[in-house]
Amino acid sequence: MSTVDTAGRKAPRKPKPPPAARGISPLRVLGKVIVWLFTAFNVFVLYWLISASFKTPVEIFTQPFQLPRQWFVLGKPFRNFVYAWSQAGFGEAFLTTVLLVGASAIVTVAIAAPAAYALTRLGVRGSGPMTNFFAIGMGVPFQTVIIPLFVGMAKLNLTNSLIGLFLVYVALSLPFTVFLLTGFFRSLPDEMEEAAAIDGASPFRTFTSIMLPLARGGLITALTLNAIGLWNETLLSIVFLQDNAKFTLARALFTFYGAASYQSEYGGLIAGVTIVVLPMLVLYIVLARRIITGLTLGAGK
Incomplete structure (x- = not known):
């Protein structure tokens, strides 16, 4: 059959079959196997962590993969958690961490959002190099700047201070947050912004009333990722905090490690790790779809 019809026009070409219809790709199969093995390993580690937090030290070493039994038989299933909470001072540290991490994440996003909007939507001169900056x-690993950072904070009398640690958290979180939000703001449509400009709205009014609601997914993604990262941060809290009353959860757990190891309270130690890990794990599971959507939308353009 001729590829030219009676009107002298070429017949449309047949569409190419999708990649999945061309056959099985060995590279894709290998990638899936690696991902599933990595997922299974992490699920296994999580199972071991949670089950060990309910066990006695003897059970942890002699029955590492079996379900806990002895504390349940004695009627004290949460004994390790009670021990960790009381001995490590997790009560006050938990409240400190929630306030510090929440304030740091909110302030970081509040600063990064207008900066990212200005870099992507206002035609600022040199916005490309600044984004690359x-x-x-x-x-830049923060471990490389921690010594000069400590010296500078000491001269300002901001060491052993939650305010000083708050400033460090915000400063070190800004590069990632601005970079993430620039990709997200760049992917937003231009039509509503142009309509607002025609109606006489100022750039600030356009940003607060139109662009921020559109960017809600990206803002929640940035807020959640910052919260997870700061919640698990340990090195900076060790360097900048010395008073027990100001300890974050990670800092309190680090101090608790020495005492629990000395007393062979490995069940209580693992329970302490579980207390630190579970809140952010639950947060990520609840917001996983929104986080993934925000990251993929931000990479759309």
Whole structure:
């Protein structure tokens, strides 16, 4: 059959079959196997962590993969958690961590959102190099600047201070947050912004009334990722905090490790790790779909 019809036009070409219809790709199969093995390993570690937090030290070493039994038989299933909470001072540390992490994440996003909007939507001169500058800041390990940072904070009398740690958290979280939100703001449609400009809305009014609601998914993603990262942060809290009354959860757990190991309270120690890990794990599970959506939308353009 001729590929030219009676009107002299070429017949449309047949669409290419989707990649899945061309056959099985060995690379894709290998990738899926690696992902599932990694997922299974993490689920197994989580199972061991939670089950060990209900066990006695003897059960942890002699029956590491079996379900806990002895504390349940004695009628004290939460004994390790009670011990960790009381001995490590997790009560006050938990409240401190919630307030510190929440304030740091909110302030970081509040600063990064207008900065990202200005870099992507207002035509600021040099916005491209400035965006790259933030990307470079993401690649600088904070361990390399921790000594000069401590010296500078000491001169300002901000060591052993939650305010000082708050400022450090915000400063070190800004590069990633700005870079994440620039990708997200860049992916938003231009039509509503142009309509607001035609109606005479100022850039600030357009940002607060139109663009921020559209960027809600990206803002929640940035807020959640910052909260998870700061919640698990340990090194900075060890360096900048010395008073027990100001300890975060990770800092309190680090101090509790020495005492629990000395007393062979490994069940209580693992329960302490579980107390620190579970809140952010639950938060991520609840918001996983929103986080993934925000990250993929931000990478749309």
